[in-house]
Amino acid sequence: MARPLDHAKRADLLAGVVEYIAEHGLGDLSLRPLAAELGTSSRMLIHYFKTKEELLVQALTTQRPDIPAIFADVTDAAALRERLGAFCSVNIAGEATTSVRVLLQVLGAACAPGSPYGEYANAAIATFIGTLTDALCRIDTTIDDPEAVATLLISGLRGIIQDRLITGDVERTDRAARLLIDQIIR
Structure with a gap:
């Protein structure tokens, strides 16, 4: 038994x-x-x-945060910029650093053909992109390809977070995250 x-x-x-x-x-x-x-x-x-x-x-x-809840009530560009900035700051400092370090390792491992982590990584990325695409559509209906814009933000911010975790350069990576967010979310 x-x-x-x-x-x-x-x-x-x-x-x-x-x-x-x-x-x-x-x-x-x-x-x-x-x-x-x-x-x-x-x-x-x-x-x-x-x-x-x-x-x-x-x-x-x-360990995964409730991404849809984080961005559910975003209705304007200023709020979206603030949420994305806060999300980056929270997820590269303090307790969240542990789960982010692990997630970045899993995303890297998911790139290998036949990876057992592929399904998880795909779902995590799809959730974030879908949620951010919805928020972009709410704040600006004139964006030509909100899914591509969401992909650019997610991929760029993931790279900046990885950079910060590797180098420890808080000031430079904070500036880079803010610049990326401000350039894309107007």
């Missing part, structure tokens, strides 16, 4: 996985050292999550 899942333990494991990957990286992720760090066994991780990839995807899902 299969052992029932302890949902509280499962939630604790998911939180620990994100911290572990942020500290040790995704490239050489192995279940044994991960399990030891989490105070469990690789067998129990498989019991809870079936595969290493599913464990990572579920851990990331618990």
